[in-house]
Amino acid sequence: MTVNRRTLLAGATALGGASFLPTIAHAKGQVVATTYPGTWEDAYRTVVAPMLKKKDNIDLELAPLFAMDQIGKAKAARGAPPFDVFVLDPGPRIVGLEGGLFEKFDAKKLGNLAKLPAGFTDDVGVHVSAQVVGIAYNPKKVPAPKGWADLLKDPWVSRLGITGFQTTFGTSSLIELSKLFGGSLTNVDPALVELKKVLPKIAAVGLPAAMPGLFQQGQCDVMYTNTQTVATLKGKGVDVEFVKPESGAITFFTTMHIAKGTGDLENAYKYLDLVISKDAQEALTKAPYNFLPVNKDVPLAPEMPMKSLDEMAGYVQHDWAKINPLRAAWIEKFNKEMAK
Amino acid sequence: MGRRQSFLDLSYSLVIGGIAILAVLIIVSPVVIALMISFTEGRSLKFPPTGFSFGWYEQLFDPTKSRQIHRAAGNSLEVAALSTLIGVVLATLAALGLARNRARAARVADNFFMSPLVLPGITFGLAALVYFSTLGFRPSLNLMIAGHLIVTMPFILRTTTASLSQLDPALLDSSQSLGASWFYTLRRVTLPLIFPGIAAGAFLAFMASIDNVPVSLFLSNARTDTLPIRMWGMMESTLDVRVAAVSGVLIAAAFVLMLIMEWTVGLTRRMRD
Amino acid sequence: MSITTAAHDPSGPSGHLPSFAREARLRLAEWQLALPLSLAFAALFLAPLLLLVATSFFNDDKITQPGFASWAKFFGDPFNYKVIFDTLLLGLKTVCATVVVGYPLALVYMDLSPRLQKVLLFIIVMPMLLSVVVRTFAWIVVLGREGVVNQTLLWLGLISEPLRLLQTELGLVISLTQIEMPLMLLPLISVMSRLDPNLRDASAALGASRWRTLFTVIVPLSMPGLVAGCLLVFASSTTAFISQTVIGGVRLIYLPLLIWQQSLVVYNWPLAAVASLSLVVSVLTVIAALSYLGRRSSRHLHG
Numbered sequence: 001m002t003v004n005r006r007t008l009l010a011g012a013t014a015l016g017g018a019s020f021l022p023t024i025a026h027a028k029g030q031v032v033a034t035t036y037p038g039t040w041e042d043a044y045r046t047v048v049a050p051m052l053k054k055k056d057n058i059d060l061e062l063a064p065l066f067a068m069d070q071i072g073k074a075k076a077a078r079g080a081p082p083f084d085v086f087v088l089d090p091g092p093r094i095v096g097l098e099g100g101l102f103e104k105f106d107a108k109k110l111g112n113l114a115k116l117p118a119g120f121t122d123d124v125g126v127h128v129s130a131q132v133v134g135i136a137y138n139p140k141k142v143p144a145p146k147g148w149a150d151l152l153k154d155p156w157v158s159r160l161g162i163t164g165f166q167t168t169f170g171t172s173s174l175i176e177l178s179k180l181f182g183g184s185l186t187n188v189d190p191a192l193v194e195l196k197k198v199l200p201k202i203a204a205v206g207l208p209a210a211m212p213g214l215f216q217q218g219q220c221d222v223m224y225t226n227t228q229t230v231a232t233l234k235g236k237g238v239d240v241e242f243v244k245p246e247s248g249a250i251t252f253f254t255t256m257h258i259a260k261g262t263g264d265l266e267n268a269y270k271y272l273d274l275v276i277s278k279d280a281q282e283a284l285t286k287a288p289y290n291f292l293p294v295n296k297d298v299p300l301a302p303e304m305p306m307k308s309l310d311e312m313a314g315y316v317q318h319d320w321a322k323i324n325p326l327r328a329a330w331i332e333k334f335n336k337e338m339a340k
Numbered sequence: 341m342g343r344r345q346s347f348l349d350l351s352y353s354l355v356i357g358g359i360a361i362l363a364v365l366i367i368v369s370p371v372v373i374a375l376m377i378s379f380t381e382g383r384s385l386k387f388p389p390t391g392f393s394f395g396w397y398e399q400l401f402d403p404t405k406s407r408q409i410h411r412a413a414g415n416s417l418e419v420a421a422l423s424t425l426i427g428v429v430l431a432t433l434a435a436l437g438l439a440r441n442r443a444r445a446a447r448v449a450d451n452f453f454m455s456p457l458v459l460p461g462i463t464f465g466l467a468a469l470v471y472f473s474t475l476g477f478r479p480s481l482n483l484m485i486a487g488h489l490i491v492t493m494p495f496i497l498r499t500t501t502a503s504l505s506q507l508d509p510a511l512l513d514s515s516q517s518l519g520a521s522w523f524y525t526l527r528r529v530t531l532p533l534i535f536p537g538i539a540a541g542a543f544l545a546f547m548a549s550i551d552n553v554p555v556s557l558f559l560s561n562a563r564t565d566t567l568p569i570r571m572w573g574m575m576e577s578t579l580d581v582r583v584a585a586v587s588g589v590l591i592a593a594a595f596v597l598m599l600i601m602e603w604t605v606g607l608t609r610r611m612r613d
Numbered sequence: 614m615s616i617t618t619a620a621h622d623p624s625g626p627s628g629h630l631p632s633f634a635r636e637a638r639l640r641l642a643e644w645q646l647a648l649p650l651s652l653a654f655a656a657l658f659l660a661p662l663l664l665l666v667a668t669s670f671f672n673d674d675k676i677t678q679p680g681f682a683s684w685a686k687f688f689g690d691p692f693n694y695k696v697i698f699d700t701l702l703l704g705l706k707t708v709c710a711t712v713v714v715g716y717p718l719a720l721v722y723m724d725l726s727p728r729l730q731k732v733l734l735f736i737i738v739m740p741m742l743l744s745v746v747v748r749t750f751a752w753i754v755v756l757g758r759e760g761v762v763n764q765t766l767l768w769l770g771l772i773s774e775p776l777r778l779l780q781t782e783l784g785l786v787i788s789l790t791q792i793e794m795p796l797m798l799l800p801l802i803s804v805m806s807r808l809d810p811n812l813r814d815a816s817a818a819l820g821a822s823r824w825r826t827l828f829t830v831i832v833p834l835s836m837p838g839l840v841a842g843c844l845l846v847f848a849s850s851t852t853a854f855i856s857q858t859v860i861g862g863v864r865l866i867y868l869p870l871l872i873w874q875q876s877l878v879v880y881n882w883p884l885a886a887v888a889s890l891s892l893v894v895s896v897l898t899v900i901a902a903l904s905y906l907g908r909r910s911s912r913h914l915h916g
Contacts, residue, residue: 032563037577050404061563062408064573072880073561080478082561164863166878204780205864209577215384218758219779236383236580328879335874336692339866352823359717364733366714366791368738370751373761377754385757430650436648449647453654458844460852460896462869463889466876470668470886471661490658493650551744551856558876567744568855575750575859584754586783587747594742602735609734 235288503537804838
């Protein structure tokens with residue numbers, strides 16, 4: 001009966017062998033950074049990754065995740081973050097701060113610090129771009145909408161694609177829509193009520209990441225989104241234009257943070273320094289990405305709805321400390337109201 | 341009466357035949373259409389495709405532009421190969437142990453080993469995520485191999501048990517009555533006879549692992565995502581025609597693999613039985 | 614322990630023990646071959662599932678306060694009942710569609726020459742080996758606004774505006790019909806190809822039309838395959854996360870999407886655990902009911 005022992009041994013070896021496999025450990029020259037799916041992913045993959053490889057010989061691994069999902073993943077990992085650098089919008093940034101997910105940030109480690117306007121770094125992270133959110137439409141299919149309220153009227157509503165509160169652009173847009181119907185920063189019910197009325201007409205209800213694809217494939221011809229997405233779609237030859245709603249476009253800064261407990265602290269700083277460098281910012285400002293630069297040496301692209309970041313003061317900005325506590329309930333509510 | 345009968349039979353042939361043709365169309369045409377689209381020159385999934393080019397395949401095979409896709413494919417292959425290998429060893433042992441055991445406990449165990457096939461994959465995926473992160477593991481390929489092992493092993497166990505049950509017990513008895521040891525019988529008689537069963541099961545398990553979404557969805561991260569997860573991401577966001585090119589490659593690969601398996605172990609016959 | 618004793622026991626299977634004792638010893642040893650797999654399953658399958666059940670009995674997403682709040686929250690919300698109902702309904706619709714479209718194909722299969730049978734079987738199995746993601750993607754191309762169906766209908770002049778097929782339940786059921794079809798056909802064909810062809814001839818000789826033969830002879834006899842196919846299709850389509858999200862969008866909410874959102878977007882694991890256990894229980898209940906009906910009908914037939 002040696003057979004049993006031997007075969008068992010073979011089985012055990014096979015099982016054990018699996019655990020000796022080369023684990024994908026932190027390689028020497030590597031940094032794992034999150035990025036937003038879609039335009040950011042495209043841009044960082046094409047522009048930033050090769051630059052980082054060339055300059056510091058660091059491989060940039062990009063994890064496409066929305067801000068909320070990054071926070072969720074990091075929280076779930078409990079001290080062993082699945083990535084080294086976050087990219088976040090104001091709302092999730094506060095959640096991350098409260099959750100203690102960020103490494104203390106030392107701005108002096110950034111060689112390009114002097115190129116940033118004052119106040120663009122703090123002890124948790126650095127501003128890397130600004131975003132402008134408004135309405136995108138296909139000029140070949142529908143006339144230009146004037147404001148948020150137009151989205152609920154014909155001809156736009158029957159070509160409208162909507163998405164919920166999982167993202168900053170979705171949340172901000174729905175808040176603005178809500179304000180027009182008596183809602184406020186903390187009350188989005190009017191928007192949901194209005195949307196519900198026209199729901200059968202609405203062309204598409206999608207996950208946030210799916211929206212550019214739905215637009216590109218003609219499943220919808222109007223949607224709320226940011227300027228970078230519009231630029232990327234244009235770059236793909238899609239007929240799309242950006243509209244600043246008459247009640248004002250929404251703007252906010254996007255920030256990057258180093259995850260607490262990362263194994264690649266130095267690489268993370270090198271990555272952040274590159275992101276705010278003139279070369280990277282300049283390349284990201286160009287079509288088809290049209291990012292809003294934070295580096296003082298880089299002018300804004302002519303396609304942008306503003307000429308300089310100072311104009312941001314005239315745009316709509318939201319207080320995310322007030323929004324955050326309500327957001328989970330909003331996400332759920334949107335799901336329920338918009339399901340058939 | 342006779343005319344009525346033949347009319348009825350004619351209607352039978354028309355309806356049944358018609359639906360059968362429709363069924364074949366439904367099964368085949370999406371695959372063919374996806375394949376056609378992958379050769380488009382255009383940037384969208386518009387049908388009929390505009391022009392003919394290998395442009396999207398060139399993009400797909402471009403090592404810098406599609407690096408993450410390549411790595412995801414590599415991860416998929418590694419996870420599938422290792423989980424299948426471990427699955428073959430464990431399942432074959434278990435099948436040898438249980439196939440001809442009539443005890444109630446053996447039936448219970450057999451059902452237990454098969455249960456991942458009925459359990460919703462997403463439930464097991466979530467359970468594995470909760471379990472491994474409670475134990476303090478970070479997402480890695482090893483965890484994924486462990487997860488895939490559970491959900492793909494039943495395929496191997498099933499085909500192996502089936503081939504064992506078709507073995508003529510008299511054959512084994514005669515081998516043993518001729519003085520051959522149990523191990524000798526196993527090596528020289530049993531294993532060669534059930535080998536096609538094991539191979540067919542291994543093939544199915546391998547493909548199931550390559551295709552697995554629910555488990556990978558929960559156990560993967562940026563470093564370890566697999567091809568289906570990556571494709572899902574692409575479908576959900578950019579929806580570029582590279583997805584069609586990946587599909588094209590996978591269609592071709594599945595076709596070739598299946599031909600090989602058909603010739604060597606008679607795969608379809610085994611799946612039918 | 615008994616493994617080592619057995620290994621050093623000179624009176625192994627080829628020893629001189631009486632045959633029944635030898636048999637018993639062999640049984641015992643053979644049974645042990647299943648141990649490695651049992652251990653793997655205990656550690657990697659049973660333990661995670663038990664932990665999942667345990668997780669559901671926590672009130673908060675940080676998993677610190679035990680209690681029934683997550684269950685109460687999930688089942689206190691009528692919306693979730695609707696999601697469960699819709700999920701099961703989607704499964705049933707897909708089962709019906711695969712039966713209606715697949716059964717005739719299985720009938721035709723029986724009448725084909727062995728050579729054509731092989732070809733058809735290849736055609737049926739082929740999509741099964743193709744990634745679900747690829748199959749789902751193919752349906753985006755087919756059902757999209759600029760896709761095959763819309764372009765064809767526009768060209769024929771049957772419609773003036775493209776139809777919305779993606780993000781509708783109809784589109785999803787059509788896609789799932791193709792995606793799950795092999796799971797229906799394989800067990801059906803397996804059972805049907807074992808039917809005695811003489812039965813049909815006898816039925817025809819007795820003057821029954823082919824329709825009558827189908828419903829009185831073939832369908833009852835193929836019941837085991839039909840039931841097996843229904844079970845597989847039902848289980849698979851109710852949990853087809855990728856197809857449900859990509860083709861259904863967010864407009865159609867099914868349990869897998871809810872589980873995914875709760876676990877990987879909102880990170881409320883207790884609630885996700887409750888949702889996924891509800892999925893298991895509701896799917897398994899329907900499966901148990903289906904197989905009970907299947908057994909009863911075949912017992913009725915043979916009894």
